Amino acid sequence: MRSVWALAATAALSLLAVSTATFAGEPKQGGILRMYHRDSPGNASIHEGATYSVNIPFMPVFNNLVIYKQDEPQNTMDNIVPELAESWAWVNDHKTLTFKLRQGVKWHDGKPFTSADVKCTFDMLMGKSQQKFRQNPRKSWYDQVNDVSTNGDFEVSFNLKRPQPSLLALLASGYTPVYPCHVSPGDMRTHPIGTGPFKFVEFKANESIKLTRNTDYWRKGRPYLDGIEFTIIPNRSTAILAFVAGKFDMTFPTEVSIPLLKDVKSQAPNAVCEVEPNNVATNIIVNSSAPPFDNIDIRKAMALSLDRKAFISIMFEGQGDVGGTMLPPPNGLWGMPKEMLETIPGYGPDVNANREEARKLMQKAGYGPDKHLAVKVSTRNIPVYRDPAVILIDQLKSIYIDGELDVVETANWFPKIARKDYMLGLNLTGNAVDDPDQSFYENYSCGSERNYTNYCNKEIEKLFDVQSQETDIAKRKKLVWDIDKKLQEDVARPIIFHARTGTCWQPYVRGVTIMTNSSYNGYRYEDLWMDK
C-alpha cells in the first residue's frame, strides 16, 4: 500500500514539474523592458539615420514590407518573412517584385495603411517625391529600381532596371521601414508614426526614449511587453554598473566589449551574455592619389605587414574573425573560405615571411633600415578607432614605416577624408545587410560617396553587376569570392578584422535573439517577454 502511495506521489510531482516547466515556457504578457542606450540619437527617423543608435529604439515602432525572421540569428534569404506584405513574387524575369499587402493595418494615429504609403516611402528614398529627407544615406540601395507602382490599395510593385534578387534582402533590413504618407519627414524625426508593435511616447534628448504597447497591432497577441524604456547613458562604466545592479533588464545590444563582459559575468553571474560578430569590419583606407601610397609596392608592403591575429588577440582576447570584405563563414554568408583567404598576400599564417616580403618591397621603393618612411595615420577620436590605429602603427614599424597617430574629431573626419587630406586612415565599416550588393556598390564602386579611397576598377565594377544579377546562390557566391579576393589583392581597402561584441540580459528576459551577421536588423521586440 505504501508503495502505491509513493508511486502516486511521484507521478503527481512529475506531472506538477512538467506542467510548471510548460508554464514557465509560455510567454507572459506585461512588463516594461528597461534598457540603456549608449548615446542620444540625433533624431527618431530611421531612414535619415546611419547608425544603429537609431534602429534599436525606433525599429519597434515600424514594420517593413518583409523582415528577417526575428527569432533566427542568421539573416538569410530563406529567413525573410512577410510583414506588411502578405506575400511577394518575382515576375518579368526577375525585373519586377510584386507585393500583396496586408489589409486592415492601421498607423498609430488611426489612419489606414495602403499601397500609397509604400510608394511614398520608396519615392522619397529614391529622391523622386516632393517631400525630401534631410539626409538620405541609403539612396544608392535603390539605384536599380526604376519606379514603384501601385495596383489598387493593396498591391505594390518594384520595377527594376535589371534583375537584382538581393533587393529583397535590402527590403528586409531594419533600415527599411515603411513610413506613412500623411506624416512629413520633419515630424517623423521628432514624433515617428508607424504600424509596429510599439507606439512612440516620447524622446527626451540625452535623457530617455519611451515606447508603449500598440494595443491595435495587426499581429494578434503581440507584443508581449507593455512598453520599452531606454535610458540614455553615454558613460559606459555607469551603464554597465547599472545593469549589474539590476537597474536594467538588458544592455544596449552588441555594446559590451570582451573585457567588460568578464566584469559583467563576475558581478552578475546570472546574467545571460552572448558574443557574436556584428558585421563591422575594421579596415585601412589609403590615399592612393598622392605620394607615398600612389606606389602600389608600398601599399602591398603595408598590407603584407599586418598581423591580423595580433589585433584580435589584443583587442578581443582572440574573439574576432579574419576575413575579406564580406563577413567570413560560418556566420557570414558570403565570406571566402579559409583556404582561399590564405592565398591572398598578407593573409598567410607566416607573418614573418610576409613581413620579409614587405621589407623587400619597401627597399625596392627606396626605404630601409636607414631611411624610414614617415606617415600620419589618421583616425576618429573614438576608442574603437583609436585602439587599432595604435596597433597598426606598431606593426608598420616592422617594415620601415614610422607612423604618427593623427586623431580627428568626428565632425571633421568625413570632410577630411572627402578632400583627401590624409595619407593612411583607420576606418570602421558596418554592413546593415550581409549581402555583396550593399557592400560592394557602397564601398568600392567608382563615384560612390562612401568609397573613401576612390578605388575605381571598371573590370571589377562589371563583375559587381554580374554577381548582382545572378539568381543562382552557389554561382553568385563563387563570383563574390573572386571579387573579394581581387579587392584584397588590389589593396583597395585592406580589411584588418571583423569584430565580435557582447550583449547581456537578465535571466528573466526571454525571446532575445542576437543576430550573427548584422547588428541592424533584429530589434522589433514583439516576441520578447519577461518571465517574472
Added chain:
Amino acid sequence: MFAYLVRRLLLMLVTLFGISIVIFFLLRIVPGNIVDILFAAAGYVDPADKANLEKELGIDQPLILQYWHWISGFLRGDFGYSYVSEKPALQEILPRIPITARLAGLALLFSASIGIPLGVISAVKQGSRIDYALRVVSLSGLSLPSFWLGLLVLTASVAWFGQMPIFNPNPQSFGEAFATYCIPAMVVGFRSSALTMRITRSSMLEVLRQDYIRTARAKGASDAAVNYHHALKNAILPVITVIGIEAAFLIGGLIVTETVFNIPGVARFLVEAIRWRDYPIVQNLVMLIAVVVVSANFIVDMLYAVFDPRIRYTD
C-alpha cells in the same frame, strides 16, 4: 550714486555684448558644424544634401547676419530651435536648470557645512594628530578627480549594497531622493569642501594670533566663544569669497558628475550640445549663464555702493 549706477550698468551691457561676440565666434572657430556631424554620422557627404541642410538651418548666411538673428532673437526671448531635437531651445533648456541648480546648491551646502567646521577644528588643534589627519583628507579632496571618485562611489554601492545611486526623476522616498541628489552633490562638493577647509584653517590661524583674541582669552572668554564668536566671524570673509568663486567653477565639476551619475542637468546638456555644434542651445545657454553671473556682479557692486560711502561719493 546715479552716475555710479549708470556707469556700472553700461559696463554690464558692454560686458554682455563682448561675451555674446566671444560665444558666437568661438563656436564658429571650432571646426565642423551640425551638418558636418550629421553627415559624419551617416558616413557620407552629398554636397547637394549638405547645402540644402545648411540653408534650412540658416548656417549658410554671412556670420554677421547669423549673429544679428541670434542676438535680436535672444533679446526678444526667442531662443530659436535646437538643431538636433528640432524643439524650441527654451523648452530644452528650462527643465534642466532646476536639476543642476539643486545639485549645485547641495554641493555648496555640503562644501560649507563640512569645510568650515573642519577648518576651524584643524586650526584650533594645529599640529595635533587630528590636524594632520584633516590636512590629509583635504589634500586628497583637492587631488582626487571627481569622475574617479564618482565611479568609485558607484562601484562601491553596487559591490556592497547591490544598488546604484543613479538619477531618478521622481524619487518616491527619502532614500531615493538622497541617492538622486545628495550623493552626487557630495562627490562634486568634496573638492570644494577641501578647499574651503584649507582656506578656513589658514584664515583662522592668522586671526587666532591677533591681539584682540588674546584680549578675549585674558578676559576669561571660553574657547568656544573665542573660536566661533570672535575668531571665525573675522576669518570667514576670505572663505565666503572662495565659496563664491567655487560656485562659478562648480559647473566644470558638475559636467563630470552629471555624466558619471547620468543626471540630465544643464551641464551635461551643454557639453552634448557643444559636441553636436547645436548653436542655438550653446549660445543661448552660455549667454543665460553670463547674464546671471554679470547681473549678480552688478548687484554686488550696487551693494558695495550702499554699504561703502567712499564708492557712493566718488563722483
